[in-house]
Amino acid sequence: MREALVRAGTATLGNVVVASGGSYCVSGATFPAYYLKEKSQAAELQASLDAELFAARIAPAFGVKKRFVGTEPYCQVTAAYNRAMAAVLPRHGVELVELARAESGGAAISASAVRAALKDGNLARVAELVPASTLDWLVSPEAAPIITALRTGSGRH
Secondary structure, three states: HHHHHHHHHHHOOOEEEEEEEOOOOOOOOOOOOOOHHOHHHHHHHHHHHHHHHHHHHHHHHHHOOOOEEEEEOOOOHHHHHHHHHHHHHHHHOOOOEEOOOEEEEEOHHHHHHHOOHHHHOOOOHHHHHHHHHHHHHHOOOOHHHHHHHHHHHHHOO
16 A cells, blocks of 8 residues: 555656565564654664665665655654664665655644544645645545544554
8 A cells, every 4th residue: 555655656756766665664574663652772773774684685686876764853763763774874885865854834744643634534634744646545445444443543553
């Protein structure tokens, strides 16, 4: 589902190639601390390990020379991951480019803000936070079970 949304959201960008990450993409298998709210030494170590795996194995296989990330003002674990990539990637010839996160209403847009708006049923707010391709999917019947689970659950992701 996420890959399809990324493909739809980047379809008009001729210089973007979307590659399936399978179970690698910051998964519970390679970076379990990412799914925990609190920052820990384990998160720092897992972030470095994940960055090293990407830089040494994945980037060369796909010819990646630059990796783009957004600034991270809210999540300590993701901020630690960005710092780990900044330390590891250049040693492998991969430039890390950190872009200022898009804002809405004077605050950086985050997945947490989108989930909160969805949980509240505030589609007008969701529309301010996500691309049209994502909004189209979120209001589709395919998204209904996920929206229901979000409204009834309390998990971080």
